[in-house]
Amino acid sequence: MYKEIYLVDDEDLVNTINTIQFRKMGMEEQVKSFTNPELALDDLRFRKNNGDRTLILLDINMPEMSGFEFLEFMTLEDFPENNEVLLVTSSDSDVDKKEAKKYDKYVKRFITKPLQIKHLEDYLQSSYPNP
Numbered sequence: 339m340y341k342e343i344y345l346v347d348d349e350d351l352v353n354t355i356n357t358i359q360f361r362k363m364g365m366e367e368q369v370k371s372f373t374n375p376e377l378a379l380d381d382l383r384f385r386k387n388n389g390d391r392t393l394i395l396l397d398i399n400m401p402e403m404s405g406f407e408f409l410e411f412m413t414l415e416d417f418p419e420n421n422e423v424l425l426v427t428s429s430d431s432d433v434d435k436k437e438a439k440k441y442d443k444y445v446k447r448f449i450t451k452p453l454q455i456k457h458l459e460d461y462l463q464s465s466y467p468n469p
Contacts, residue, residue: 339365339391340365340368340391340392341387341390341391342370342385342393342394343360343365343369343370343393343394344372344393344394344395344396344468345369345395345400346378346394346396346405347356347372347376347395347396347400347426348375348397348401348402350371352452352464353372353373355452355453356426356453357369359453359455359458362455363455363458363459363462365447372461373460374402375403375405375408376402376403376406379408379411379412382417382421383415389420390420391422392421392422393422394423394424395421395426396408396423397427398424398425398427398429398434399429403426404446406437406441409444409445410424410441411414413441413443413444417444419444421444422465423441424445424446424448424449424461425445425447425449426449426451427450429450434448435448446461446465447461
């Protein structure tokens, strides 16, 4: 399972709704919420244990730093591959989907807002199949 779950969206309401989704799945304790992507990136950089598997729900369109800029920093700084990113965005643009493929080392899914618990459960089920 994931040691930490990062919610990175410039809208606090979106992070709150996503936190509720994780609460319904009994995973609220792992959630860290950020409305500023730069702070989330710093938190990821300076974690005590970089080896822990981490899930990052990342918005693409944010004013301080776009989700793609966030991913570019992850790539340039060679973040470990155990940082799994789900792009959660209101964009359904083919251009954004194509751009996301550049970061397939980290990006595992492209999910349109609003995030639904079914999307999370489907992803978690595929990441942690039952024995």
